[in-house]
Amino acid sequence: MRVGVVGGGVIGLCTAWYLRKLGADPILIDSSTLGGGCSLGNTGWVFPSLATPLSAPGLTLKSFLWMLRRDSPLYIRPAALPALIPWLLRFRSFCNGADQKLGIAALAALNEFTIERYDELAADGVQFEYSKSGLLMAFRDADMAAASRKEVKLAAAAGNSVWTGSWSELDKAALHEREPLLRPGFRFGLALEKERHVRPESLTAGLGSALRERGVEIHEGVAATGFRSEEYRVTAVATSMGELDVDAVVLAAGVHAGSLSRMLDWRLPLTAGKGYSITIEQPANQLRQPLYLGGIKIGLSPFNGALRIAGTMELSGINSRLDPARIRSLRRQVSRAVDIPEANDGGQDWVGMRPIVPDSLPVIGKLPSRENVYVNAGHQMLGITLAPSSGWALAGLMLEGKAGIGLEAFSAGRY
Numbered sequence: 382m383r384v385g386v387v388g389g390g391v392i393g394l395c396t397a398w399y400l401r402k403l404g405a406d407p408i409l410i411d412s413s414t415l416g417g418g419c420s421l422g423n424t425g426w427v428f429p430s431l432a433t434p435l436s437a438p439g440l441t442l443k444s445f446l447w448m449l450r451r452d453s454p455l456y457i458r459p460a461a462l463p464a465l466i467p468w469l470l471r472f473r474s475f476c477n478g479a480d481q482k483l484g485i486a487a488l489a490a491l492n493e494f495t496i497e498r499y500d501e502l503a504a505d506g507v508q509f510e511y512s513k514s515g516l517l518m519a520f521r522d523a524d525m526a527a528a529s530r531k532e533v534k535l536a537a538a539a540g541n542s543v544w545t546g547s548w549s550e551l552d553k554a555a556l557h558e559r560e561p562l563l564r565p566g567f568r569f570g571l572a573l574e575k576e577r578h579v580r581p582e583s584l585t586a587g588l589g590s591a592l593r594e595r596g597v598e599i600h601e602g603v604a605a606t607g608f609r610s611e612e613y614r615v616t617a618v619a620t621s622m623g624e625l626d627v628d629a630v631v632l633a634a635g636v637h638a639g640s641l642s643r644m645l646d647w648r649l650p651l652t653a654g655k656g657y658s659i660t661i662e663q664p665a666n667q668l669r670q671p672l673y674l675g676g677i678k679i680g681l682s683p684f685n686g687a688l689r690i691a692g693t694m695e696l697s698g699i700n701s702r703l704d705p706a707r708i709r710s711l712r713r714q715v716s717r718a719v720d721i722p723e724a725n726d727g728g729q730d731w732v733g734m735r736p737i738v739p740d741s742l743p744v745i746g747k748l749p750s751r752e753n754v755y756v757n758a759g760h761q762m763l764g765i766t767l768a769p770s771s772g773w774a775l776a777g778l779m780l781e782g783k784a785g786i787g788l789e790a791f792s793a794g795r796y
């Protein structure tokens with residue numbers, strides 16, 4: 382079975398990996414370079430304990446107005462607002478306790494397999510930087526610590542047996558003992574012991590090499606521009622280098638899966654939740670483990686010989702425009718929180734587009750408008766975490782008729 386996988390980010394790569402493993406012939410097409418999109422400069426956390434939908438109860442007019450402030454962790458660019466309103470109204474309809482609970486349960490079911498799949502990738506010989514050092518969360522404010530504790534408890538209560546009971550609370554002294562680079566204002570901590578992290582660019586490079594070694598056809602710098610269909614079946618992907626005949630297609634183009642789905646008569650309402658990062662090579666000071674700064678919602682990851690600072694969620698449409706003011710705000714906030722001299726000035730700035738649909742759950746499954754087109758996209762802040770389990774589930778569905786878990790909550794048909 383020749384499967385055209387459109388998009389070579391972490392999701393497309395993992396999908397191709399499991400399709401190959403189950404005996405199919407994936408053809409990977411990426412308009413840029415493998416792993417060069419949102420999968421490039423992120424923090425690389427594999428963090429099932431915090432897997433929740435972005436749509437949470439409590440979205441008030443006040444919090445909405447706060448989002449229009451340029452230094453807010455969740456920022457809506459006023460100029461982009463008119464075009465975003467329909468999407469935001471749908472997003473708002475999911476901001477309630479019942480939908481949040483359903484979303485957490487669905488993500489927990491998928492995450493049940495996250496660690497198993499990651500360990501399997503490593504055991505199968507995929508080369509990537511993979512650390513099991515847990516995650517430390519630090520808060521200045523008791524309310525913020527309580528809100529995060531509640532989220533961790535909700536995710537654990539959703540039945541994710543791998544994670545339940547794997548976290549503990551830290552007082553100020555224990556927190557600063559764990560991470561001496563933290564500045565004194567932080568008073569509350571949560572230690573999540575089983576979380577892991579990868580260097581994302583090593584993961585995508587490792588998957589690309591492993592797929593090539595297994596004979597998978599990979600086309601970089603080749604954009605999918607359309608599809609040839611006979612009745613309700615796609616028979617070829619039209620690309621910038623000509624048509625590629627296929628038996629099936631997977632749309633794994635991140636935020637661009639929305640425009641591709643429209644070519645196939647289905648409207649997946651994907652938008653971009655932009656995030657920014659700064660990567661410092663050979664930092665003067667290094668963190669002991671990944672660190673989440675609560676309240677300001679910034680994540681920091683130590684890698685071999687490097688440190689990455691990442692954060693912010695910006696809704697400003699589908700474009701890769703980097704707003705220097707957002708980077709300046711990230712630097713300012715980190716400098717006040719952690720003793721990392723290069724946070725003030727230095728390192729490589731980056732912006733990436735997290736693919737998000739209004740209920741902020743991934744879309745994994747068949748596209749209802751075609752018999753042989755599937756989607757694997759919309760993984761919001763969780764694409765690195767969920768990529769292996771999503772690829773595994775979709776490949777199982779396509780080739781064996783069973784995904785290994787229920788995919789109803791992730792169906793494309795819900796839109």
Ligand SMILES: Cc1cc2nc3c(=O)[nH]c(=O)nc-3n(C[C@H](O)[C@H](O)[C@H](O)COP(=O)(O)OP(=O)(O)OC[C@H]3O[C@@H](n4cnc5c(N)ncnc54)[C@H](O)[C@@H]3O)c2cc1C
Nearest residue numbers: 388390392412418419420423426605635656763764765766
């Ligand atoms: C600052 C930041 C921090 C993050 N931290 C984490 C984290 O710690 N843990 C976590 O789990 N997740 C994290 N994420 C989220 C994660 O990065 C994303 O969910 C994930 O990378 C999405 O992967 P993807 O493959 O769907 O999209 P992408 O990586 O964007 O890949 C899509 C690919 O499709 C290609 N493409 C697009 N259109 C076409 C076309 N027409 N034809 C062919 N190819 C096409 C693009 O070139 C691109 O390579 C973070 C994101 C950001 C921005």
